[in-house]
Amino acid sequence: MSDYALLAVLVALLLGLVAGKAWERYKLRDGRWIDRRRLRETPHYMLGLNCLVDNQIDQAVEELTRATSTETDALEIQMILGNLYRQKGQVGRAITVHQGLLQRPDLRPIEHAHVLLCLGLDYRHGGFIDRALETFQEVVRLDPKNRYAFVNLQKLYEDQQQWADAAVIREKITTIDGGDDEANQQILGFLRNEVGEALMRSGDDEAAAHAFSTAIDIDARTAPAYLNLGDARERTGQAAAAIETWERLVRTVPDRAYLALDRLERAYQRTGTPHRFIELCERLIDQNPQDWRTRLALSRHHASAGRHRKAFELLLAALPHNPHGLTIHQEAWKALLALDRDPALVQEYMALTRSAVFYLDPHICVHCRYRSTELLWQCPQCHEWNTFVEERMSTAKDTAAAELGG
Ligand SMILES: [Zn+2]
Incomplete structure (x- = not known):
């Protein structure tokens, strides 16, 4: 059942x-x-x-x-x-x-x-x-x-997909619940973001930007609203405002910061401040040592500037936190080729990958345990909002330690 x-x-x-x-x-x-x-x-x-x-x-x-x-x-x-x-x-x-x-x-x-x-x-x-x-x-x-x-x-x-009507109803539910609680705010934020996306598709960037801002005001953790708001600002020629919006996402919802990295890298490049990308990534990695996505993004950034050894080092640091990430392995091989397959580096890579174990779908709904290979904002099974978290990857060493009661 x-x-x-x-x-x-x-x-x-x-x-x-x-x-x-x-x-x-x-x-x-x-x-x-x-x-x-x-x-x-x-x-x-x-x-x-x-x-x-x-x-x-x-x-x-x-x-x-x-x-x-x-x-x-x-x-x-x-x-x-x-x-x-x-x-x-x-x-x-x-x-x-x-x-x-x-x-x-x-x-x-x-x-x-x-x-x-x-x-x-x-x-x-x-x-x-x-x-x-x-x-x-x-x-x-x-x-x-x-x-x-x-x-x-x-x-x-x-x-x-009548998002505005859905939002009106959720406001009534919020009133029944006796005012703003976190769960209601979150749902309202996502619904406003959907209203904005519909406006964006119809070409009304200004009204869309307003809806995205409203979504963020309602709940500052509405991650997609920052991405969309930045996109709308970028399209209307406001590069600095776009950067500011994406940086706000990184500060406010650090666990979703990686979603803004490609956009920020491109925008920093375009405004002639690529060093800001490196600083941002290094700060994020310092804050969360398990962050393999930021390491991958920074590695790609270094590789595109010809700094292959640095790129490779970042990939090796990322691997233990996501040993099954195909993109990491592909980037690692690119770096190895660029470094003329230095035998010492290949050895190091082989030693790290040997500890990789079973595959897990990376995202899971905390509400109904539905698994998804990509990040979803609304669960297709239980229809709750923003319930997906990344499943913690473990290496053979971690698993063995856990089994030994460590
Ligand atoms: Zn679910």
């Missing part, structure tokens, strides 16, 4: 509990609470819930269906049953069940909202985007603090 499906079941359970409570109050007010008690007395209700907890969906459906045969107006069970049909891929059946519940004359507004939320999930699952949007909007109209409905709205807008 996928994470999304599991989430759906948990939400179904949660909704069941919430609706169950509301329903219990309703029954009490009506003086018919004995019905509710009878429901608890049927073994099928508890059995069904237990199956749910154990992830036995088919059996849960069976037990809960039996429970409803003795207690047909149990709203919460019908809602869960509908959700389970969706879960099993029977979206049509789920829609029928949930739409049927909406026809009940005694439904209170909050119960109405809960059933609509289930129906919205059915529509989204079945790919009926417009209906899903309408339904979730109706939910938040009835229940303005329904965070889960807002989250679904945001994801639907993101799927449609």
Whole structure:
């Protein structure tokens, strides 16, 4: 079962509990609470819930269906049953069940909202985007603090690449959450950056630059916004401002600094200050000794100026931190060729590479463990923002030490 499906079941359970409570109050007010008690007395209700907890969906459906045969107006069970049909891929059946519940004359507004939320999930699952949007909007109209409905709205807008609409929804979620917390700021930053990229594609550099600045103001860790803002400034002839923007990325988000290195190298070259690139790289390596990307960039810079020995030394220093980096090996061979395959250097290179072990995909989503060979800003599996980190590479020596409990 996928994470999304599991989430759906948990939400179904949660909704069941919430609706169950509301329903219990309703029954009490009506003086018919004995019905509710009878429901608890049927073994099928508890059995069904237990199956749910154990992830036995088919059996849960069976037990809960039996429970409803003795207690047909149990709203919460019908809602869960509908959700389970969706879960099993029977979206049509789920829609029928949930739409049927909406026809009940005694439904209170909050119960109405809960059933609509289930129906919205059915529509989204079945790919009926417009209906899903309408339904979730109706939910938040009835229940303005329904965070889960807002989250679904945001994801639907993101799927449609309607970034500005998605951002408006996320602002509402931020309000529900009681103001700026880091996670909300981060999502808002990335959404504003997407708004800017769309503007950039349509050729409106000025409006795009404004969106990128806004993204950075919202969350200073929105790395792609610095890259894009610098690009927009460079295209409009503001070389110094572009450099300033990329340098700000390096200072503010040092773990993403390498993304700006190519741009900065080119810009320093163009403004006649190539030494600034060397100084910047050396500073970055000092700050983070594991930084193989900056060593590679600096090595290329030296190589292009004919300083092959220096280039080679940097590559040897980079290798232990990423022994499987093909680009490092390619650059190393280029340097060796440029140095006439000096036997001592080849020996040194061979000794270092011998310790290389198994291959790991370098980027991993900290939220759902999805692996990617490139850096992604939004995870294709769990759709969270900025969750990718570089997986730590280890050499044979590190692994052996770890196994020995070192
Ligand atoms: Zn993920």
